[in-house]
Amino acid sequence: MADQKKLVEEITSMREDFAQWYTDVVKKAELVEYTSVKGCMVIRPYGYAIWEHMQRILDGMFKATGHENVCMPLFIPESLLQKEKDHVKGFAPEVAWVTHGGSEELEERLCVRPTSETLFCEHYAHIIQSHRDLPKLYNQWVNIVRWEKTTRPFLRSREFLWQEGHTIHATATEAIEETERMLDVYARFCEEALAIPVIKGKKTESDKFAGAEATYAIEALMHDGKALQAGTSHYFGDGFARAFDIQYTSRENKLEYPHQTSWGVTTRLIGAVIMTHGDDNGLVLPPAVAPVQVAVVPIASHKPGVLEAARALTERLNGFCRAKMDDSDNSPGWKFAQYEMKGVPLRLELGPKDIEQNQCVLVRRDTREKLFVPLDQLEETIPAQLKALHDGLFQRALDNRGRHTYRCASIGEIKRAREEKGDGFVYAMWCGEEACEDSVKEATGVGSRCMPFDQEKTSDVCVCCGKPAEHMVCWAVAY
Amino acid sequence: MADQKKLVEEITSMREDFAQWYTDVVKKAELVEYTSVKGCMVIRPYGYAIWEHMQRILDGMFKATGHENVCMPLFIPESLLQKEKDHVKGFAPEVAWVTHGGSEELEERLCVRPTSETLFCEHYAHIIQSHRDLPKLYNQWVNIVRWEKTTRPFLRSREFLWQEGHTIHATATEAIEETERMLDVYARFCEEALAIPVIKGKKTESDKFAGAEATYAIEALMHDGKALQAGTSHYFGDGFARAFDIQYTSRENKLEYPHQTSWGVTTRLIGAVIMTHGDDNGLVLPPAVAPVQVAVVPIASHKPGVLEAARALTERLNGFCRAKMDDSDNSPGWKFAQYEMKGVPLRLELGPKDIEQNQCVLVRRDTREKLFVPLDQLEETIPAQLKALHDGLFQRALDNRGRHTYRCASIGEIKRAREEKGDGFVYAMWCGEEACEDSVKEATGVGSRCMPFDQEKTSDVCVCCGKPAEHMVCWAVAY
Numbered sequence: 001m002a003d004q005k006k007l008v009e010e011i012t013s014m015r016e017d018f019a020q021w022y023t024d025v026v027k028k029a030e031l032v033e034y035t036s037v038k039g040c041m042v043i044r045p046y047g048y049a050i051w052e053h054m055q056r057i058l059d060g061m062f063k064a065t066g067h068e069n070v071c072m073p074l075f076i077p078e079s080l081l082q083k084e085k086d087h088v089k090g091f092a093p094e095v096a097w098v099t100h101g102g103s104e105e106l107e108e109r110l111c112v113r114p115t116s117e118t119l120f121c122e123h124y125a126h127i128i129q130s131h132r133d134l135p136k137l138y139n140q141w142v143n144i145v146r147w148e149k150t151t152r153p154f155l156r157s158r159e160f161l162w163q164e165g166h167t168i169h170a171t172a173t174e175a176i177e178e179t180e181r182m183l184d185v186y187a188r189f190c191e192e193a194l195a196i197p198v199i200k201g202k203k204t205e206s207d208k209f210a211g212a213e214a215t216y217a218i219e220a221l222m223h224d225g226k227a228l229q230a231g232t233s234h235y236f237g238d239g240f241a242r243a244f245d246i247q248y249t250s251r252e253n254k255l256e257y258p259h260q261t262s263w264g265v266t267t268r269l270i271g272a273v274i275m276t277h278g279d280d281n282g283l284v285l286p287p288a289v290a291p292v293q294v295a296v297v298p299i300a301s302h303k304p305g306v307l308e309a310a311r312a313l314t315e316r317l318n319g320f321c322r323a324k325m326d327d328s329d330n331s332p333g334w335k336f337a338q339y340e341m342k343g344v345p346l347r348l349e350l351g352p353k354d355i356e357q358n359q360c361v362l363v364r365r366d367t368r369e370k371l372f373v374p375l376d377q378l379e380e381t382i383p384a385q386l387k388a389l390h391d392g393l394f395q396r397a398l399d400n401r402g403r404h405t406y407r408c409a410s411i412g413e414i415k416r417a418r419e420e421k422g423d424g425f426v427y428a429m430w431c432g433e434e435a436c437e438d439s440v441k442e443a444t445g446v447g448s449r450c451m452p453f454d455q456e457k458t459s460d461v462c463v464c465c466g467k468p469a470e471h472m473v474c475w476a477v478a479y
Numbered sequence: 480m481a482d483q484k485k486l487v488e489e490i491t492s493m494r495e496d497f498a499q500w501y502t503d504v505v506k507k508a509e510l511v512e513y514t515s516v517k518g519c520m521v522i523r524p525y526g527y528a529i530w531e532h533m534q535r536i537l538d539g540m541f542k543a544t545g546h547e548n549v550c551m552p553l554f555i556p557e558s559l560l561q562k563e564k565d566h567v568k569g570f571a572p573e574v575a576w577v578t579h580g581g582s583e584e585l586e587e588r589l590c591v592r593p594t595s596e597t598l599f600c601e602h603y604a605h606i607i608q609s610h611r612d613l614p615k616l617y618n619q620w621v622n623i624v625r626w627e628k629t630t631r632p633f634l635r636s637r638e639f640l641w642q643e644g645h646t647i648h649a650t651a652t653e654a655i656e657e658t659e660r661m662l663d664v665y666a667r668f669c670e671e672a673l674a675i676p677v678i679k680g681k682k683t684e685s686d687k688f689a690g691a692e693a694t695y696a697i698e699a700l701m702h703d704g705k706a707l708q709a710g711t712s713h714y715f716g717d718g719f720a721r722a723f724d725i726q727y728t729s730r731e732n733k734l735e736y737p738h739q740t741s742w743g744v745t746t747r748l749i750g751a752v753i754m755t756h757g758d759d760n761g762l763v764l765p766p767a768v769a770p771v772q773v774a775v776v777p778i779a780s781h782k783p784g785v786l787e788a789a790r791a792l793t794e795r796l797n798g799f800c801r802a803k804m805d806d807s808d809n810s811p812g813w814k815f816a817q818y819e820m821k822g823v824p825l826r827l828e829l830g831p832k833d834i835e836q837n838q839c840v841l842v843r844r845d846t847r848e849k850l851f852v853p854l855d856q857l858e859e860t861i862p863a864q865l866k867a868l869h870d871g872l873f874q875r876a877l878d879n880r881g882r883h884t885y886r887c888a889s890i891g892e893i894k895r896a897r898e899e900k901g902d903g904f905v906y907a908m909w910c911g912e913e914a915c916e917d918s919v920k921e922a923t924g925v926g927s928r929c930m931p932f933d934q935e936k937t938s939d940v941c942v943c944c945g946k947p948a949e950h951m952v953c954w955a956v957a958y
Contacts, residue, residue: 110516
């Protein structure tokens with residue numbers, strides 16, 4: 001019984017300590033476990049199953065847009081990493097170095113990939129000669145290492161899982177279109193699979209990916225009012241091609257440099273799901289990525305026929321959703337708490353009386369709404385309830401973002417908004433100068449997240465220097 | 480045109496130089512490309528797609544037998560690797576060591592996982608307290624690094640992809656059953672998905688996995704008569720549990736050590752497919768893992784209606800198999816050679832006359848048999864032909880193994896068999912002494928591969944020392 005009690009222990013309330021709430025949830029919902037290597041985690045079956053659903057859906061979207069999966073090596077020789085100057089400057093300080101193989105010291109150090117642009121470029125140089133070899137639309141699902149100082153499960157870890165798309169095109173136009181297309185794919189995935197509304201925008205110069213001409217991002221607002229960068233898409237121009245000497249013969253028989261992109265999302269998205277939808281009872285999972293969509297709990301399961309009926313029902317449900325029966329000898333109350341904590345979208349209760357009346361009880365995780373449903377209507381009711389739950393989560397997140405988006409015309413207004421209403425997205429104008437960007441951050445605490453594609457004119461002048469404004473920036477405190 | 484010619488260049492004949500034939504095939508069928516890190520390869524889209532199909536099928540088999548996927552860290556602290564003495568002795572000489580994170584030297588070196596027993600053990604020690612926590616049936620799909628001296632794509636590389644199953648059980652009986660169950664899963668997968676017949680057996684003491692009580696393996700015979708270990712399954716007893724202090728409270732409220740297993744297959748299986756089924760025209764892929772099962776080649780595609788008909792047909796085929804149309808402006812002859820090299824199981828030709836007669840031409844990759852098939856019968860004919868091809872590949876491999884299995888009663892007979900008939904499986908009796916095992920290898924060149932579960936009594940005495948024999952061993956030269 002000692003084992004069981006631990007599982008229903010209260011988790012810290014969000015309001016009391018959001019960071020502790022997050023840690024409690026990832027541990028108690030059995031998503032991750034710590035290891036003896038700082039910043040490296042075990043992703044446990046329940047956490048990994050969420051990632052598998054994310055992978056499956058995204059991979060389908062990538063393939064539908066013409067991409068092929070490949071696998072590049074884990075190691076990058078130091079000299080290869082150094083070929084593109086901005087790139088190495090951005091990544092060298094945070095890579096892990098392999099110096100020995102067995103008992104022998106290596107002639108050249110190898111870094112564990114922090115991202116794979118350099119490896120793709122080396123490969124492109126081997127395989128691309130003619131315009132007929134273009135475009136190459138590649139993706140890989142791999143692990144990545146960045147030697148971060150401060151780490152948190154899913155949000156910032158030294159090793160993480162991601163996908164990195166890498167494409168190479170004959171023209172700049174095609175490459176820019178690709179960058180935008182994949183940002184759209186990410187935004188659609190976040191909204192349609194994860195029920196997370198996102199803002200699409202372009203990063204400022206100071207916040208670009210190392211080596212990129214332009215970086216685009218989707219930004220989401222977490223429940224505590226902080227921003228989370230949920231995905232990025234980079235346009236490289238021909239900078240990498242020039243550094244790695246990748247050239248192709250055009251239709252006109254001229255040697256040209258091709259144009260490249262890369263784009264990625266990571267296991268961080270699991271953190272985004274937790275902090276967007278979770279509540280004081282634990283996780284709340286959007287149905288598309290929930291490992292279990294319906295938890296079937298037999299009531300008074302010692303009574304004759306109950307377990308058999310619940311088992312048969314679960315098998316039937318598995319024809320159209322992901323259902324799992326819990327026939328353990330834990331009490332129904334313990335099970336209810338357990339599946340609430342694990343964020344299972346729907347709970348289905350089935351007891352002797354229900355069976356008699358040919359019905360069951362459905363309980364929604366988000367609203368706790370209770371429905372009595374005739375057993376022969378489950379094929380319609382469950383998909384409808386899952387959709388309603390998804391829509392409800394999305395709307396709630398959108399409302400939360402609305403309540404925490406502040407349009408400000410001066411640094412004073414930004415400060416006041418944050419003091420009065422707490423963290424959130426601040427929409428404010430900017431002249432385009434890095435000095436002003438830095439000053440806003442210093443004075444108010446919020447940094448530039450992106451310049452949203454949907455620009456509003458919240459005033460005419462830069463919120464900092466008062467000169468004519470070029471862009472509306474979305475500012476926030478970020479994860 | 481220069482680009483195109485390269486692709487139809489002859490590959491080295493198998494008989495002339497099998498190793499060069501292999502290298503030609505992996506390169507020209509675009510499975511891999513070399514990189515500047517020795518022993519680390521790029522797996523290109525066509526090679527990776529084969530691996531994706533293998534993963535999908537195996538993952539389904541693992542889940543159907545109750546296993547869950549997890550993800551352990553990439554790094555193992557040196558002190559953790561050292562906890563189980565035999566294990567560290569086996570692996571320490573061939574691991575890659577990370578010594579620096581960014582510009583700082585680490586306090587303790589980390590090795591890049593060569594296998595993850597130690598990480599799973601550390602995790603089990605955290606999460607297992609009671610008999611109710613057992614069994615745990617885990618698997619992970621990850622990359623692995625072993626600092627090999629001699630490397631070959633897929634067969635032996637410094638980094639490779641694999642899955643590693645790790646399970647932990649209350650009793651030895653359960654763990655041993657698991658070890659055997661997963662060896663069976665591997666054997667079924669090889670035979671039913673890859674059309675590769677395998678021999679199931681137990682490794683001798685000298686050939687066990689580092690730290691295991693018993694190692695089981697499946698062994699396949701390649702076209703050149705060499706053996707390839709296609710998968711292994713290990714029973715650990717409670718050795719790791721004792722070394723890592725993993726204990727559970729039994730039903731009788733006593734502290735007990737649990738029993739463990741691990742089992743794995745790797746991208747090496749792609750090498751096995753190449754060397755079992757390939758021929759002098761290139762790859763021959765078993766349909767279950769072929770990225771493209773039917774290559775649709777329009778003939779005289781400039782004639783009106785041909786391309787449209789081929790396109791519509793391809794779409795229809797994709798309802799029940801993996802079909803791809805090649806509408807490039809390469810000649811049909813070039814395309815035929817290309818899809819032969821890539822091992823596509825069936826080629827479908829469709830020209831103006833075929834359309835007139837409402838038929839098409841189907842050509843099998845293995846036999847080159849040509850069939851004229853009415854278009855409205857493709858739903859039956861294509862699956863039947865794919866199955867016939869699979870069965871044909873399996874039978875051919877089985878026949879080849881039969882022709883190259885030699886039952887020998889003395890060292891002299893082994894030598895003679897190898898001289899007269901070439902490499903193959905040698906079935907010969909063994910007393911159980913390591914000294915005799917070594918002597919056989921020294922005298923004849925063949926090493927012990929396994930003691931097959933299906934034992935035959937090829938004689939009464941050890942082929943080496945003449946003492947009473949305990950086991951029939953399958954000996955061979957191995958990859």
